[in-house]
Amino acid sequence: MEHIALATGFLLILIGLYGALTQRDILRMIVAFTIANTGVNLVLVAVGYIRGRSAPIINDNLPAAEATARMIDPLPQALVLTAIVIGVGITALMLAYAYKLYILRGSLDISKIKELKW
Amino acid sequence: MIKRFTVFLILLALAAIFAQLLFDYVPDSSLNQTGRYYAENAADEVGAANIVTAIIVSYRGLDTLGEVTVLFLTAAIIGLVLSRDRSQQQTAPEAVNRPGPGELLVTGSYLLAPLILLFGAYIFINGHLTPGGGFQGGAILASAILLLLLTRPVKHFSHRLITLLESVSGLVFVIVGVLGIILAGGFLDNRILPTGQLGELLSAGTIPIIYSFIGLKVGAEFSSMLIRLAETEDN
Numbered sequence: 477m478e479h480i481a482l483a484t485g486f487l488l489i490l491i492g493l494y495g496a497l498t499q500r501d502i503l504r505m506i507v508a509f510t511i512a513n514t515g516v517n518l519v520l521v522a523v524g525y526i527r528g529r530s531a532p533i534i535n536d537n538l539p540a541a542e543a544t545a546r547m548i549d550p551l552p553q554a555l556v557l558t559a560i561v562i563g564v565g566i567t568a569l570m571l572a573y574a575y576k577l578y579i580l581r582g583s584l585d586i587s588k589i590k591e592l593k594w
Numbered sequence: 595m596i597k598r599f600t601v602f603l604i605l606l607a608l609a610a611i612f613a614q615l616l617f618d619y620v621p622d623s624s625l626n627q628t629g630r631y632y633a634e635n636a637a638d639e640v641g642a643a644n645i646v647t648a649i650i651v652s653y654r655g656l657d658t659l660g661e662v663t664v665l666f667l668t669a670a671i672i673g674l675v676l677s678r679d680r681s682q683q684q685t686a687p688e689a690v691n692r693p694g695p696g697e698l699l700v701t702g703s704y705l706l707a708p709l710i711l712l713f714g715a716y717i718f719i720n721g722h723l724t725p726g727g728g729f730q731g732g733a734i735l736a737s738a739i740l741l742l743l744l745t746r747p748v749k750h751f752s753h754r755l756i757t758l759l760e761s762v763s764g765l766v767f768v769i770v771g772v773l774g775i776i777l778a779g780g781f782l783d784n785r786i787l788p789t790g791q792l793g794e795l796l797s798a799g800t801i802p803i804i805y806s807f808i809g810l811k812v813g814a815e816f817s818s819m820l821i822r823l824a825e826t827e828d829n
Contacts, residue, residue, distance in 0.1 A: 478621045486612040490605055497601045524629075526622055532633070532645040533725065535793065540637040547645070549622070549629040550636075554649040558661050561729050561812070565668035568819045572672045575826060 481522035488515025502574045502584045506567065513563045517556045524552030641789030642722040642798040650727065651801045651808075655782035659767065662811060666764065669815040676822045695745050703745040710738035718809030722798045728805040732812025739817040743824045751821050756814045763811035770800050770807075 492512025496505050525548055532550035534540050578584055625633055632645055632653070642648040650658050717724075718731030739751070774783035784804070790797035 479616065479619065482616050482619060486609075486616060490609055490612070493608065494601070494605055497604070498598070526624070531725065533723075534637050534643045534645070540792065543637065543645075544625060544630055544633040547625075547633055549625055550632055550645040550649055551629055553646045554654065557646065557650060557727075557729060558657065561661060562664060564733075564816070565665050568672055568823070569668055571823065572675045575823075576675050 477527065478522050478525055481525070482519055485515045485518035485522060488512065488518060491515075500585050500587050502577065502586055505586065506570045506574065509570070510563065510567055513559075513566075517559055517563075520552045520556050520559070524549035637792055640784060640798060640801070641792055642801050643793045644722055644724065644727075646725075647722045647727050647801060647805065648798075651722075651804050652782065652784045655771065655804075658808070659771065659782070662764065662767065662808060665812060665815045666760070669760075669818050672819050672822050676826050700745055703741045707738045707741055710741065711735060714738065714809070714813065715806075718806050719802060720795070721805040721809075722801045723793060723795070728808030729812050731809040732814075733816060735809070735813030736816030736820060739813075740820050743820060751817075753818065753821070756818050756821070760811050760814035760818070763807040763814065766807045767804055767811070770804055774800075 489512050492508045492510075492515060495508025495511065499505050499508060529546055529548045530538055532543075532547045532553070534543060538546055574584060577589070581588065624630075632649060636642065636645045636648040636653075640648040640652045642652070714731045714734035714737075716731075717726040717734055718728045721727030721731065743751075770786075771782040773786055775781050777786040779785065782804075784799035784801050787799045787803075789799050796802070
């Protein structure tokens with residue numbers, strides 16, 4: 477189970493990087509980056525999973541006394557929550573800059589933007 | 595051609611590293627030291643039933659403050675980048691003749707938007723008890739705004755109201771944090787209010803208050819991003 481989630485996450489990272497490196501359209505590159513971002517989040521959550529344990533929420537089924545023995549690691553989940561929110565911010569920024577670039581250049585093709593090319 | 599080949603090589607190298615990680619990965623059978631500390635002490639020290647919330651709002655509350663600041667910066671930069679050329683284009687006559695939203699969308703949004711707002715508020719008020727919290731609830735609030743934007747693309751939302759909501763929420767977050775220094779153990783200490791009974795709505799000290807204001811702030815920030823992006827599309 478953990479290995480399936482990890483493999484999916486790694487695959488998503490690779491797909492995302494492939495898209496970001498080969499696509500020329502900036503919008504497609506942004507989509508590729510969000511796919512890679514999802515892959516990283518999936519890997520992080522999968523690392524915190526422990527087989528046969530329940531979510532880190534204390535209730536009638538998981539009393540506080542048994543929490544150590546029966547719950548999964550809460551730290552990666554907190555980390556991924558942060559990462560998702562920051563990912564949304566990054567995506568929104570990329571879209572705003574892409575729009576600005578389109579207004580300035582009339583094109584979203586990255587091969588036509590050569591100022592930073594070396 | 596060379597470029598494609600280089601990309602292929604880079605990805606192959608990464609895939610080799612990932613495969614190594616994947617096949618050598620041994621799942622933990624018990625919590626590590628940090629996880630065990632949180633599992634043993636979060637319920638007593640913080641009083642939040644959801645331990646992820648206890649970590650985000652209390653133990654690592656400073657990081658969350660930074661995270662909210664990053665979101666604020668993002669919203670501010672988007673406003674800066676997009677509003678400048680909006681003012682340039684407003685001089686041009688708005689001759690866009692777009693078809694109005696359909697009857698179904700309008701009626702549906704009047705029915706759904708209040709319910710979505712209520713659901714978002716429920717999510718962030720119960721953030722210390724259930725899987726949920728300020729960030730998730732804020733995103734749900736913003737989705738109601740997105741529905742309204744789809745319904746009435748021409749209507750302009752009040753940026754001043756959204757900015758006010760966001761500023762007040764951020765200020766309350768910091769003030770509660772500073773009160774923690776004065777009245778309790780340190781910055782963002784949640785025990786300035788009684789931690790109460792584990793699992794009750796009014797428990798976990800200031801966590802429900804902080805998370806509600808985080809929810810409002812995140813909702814306002816996401817909404818302002820969406821509105822900025824939608825307004826540029828109008829021109």
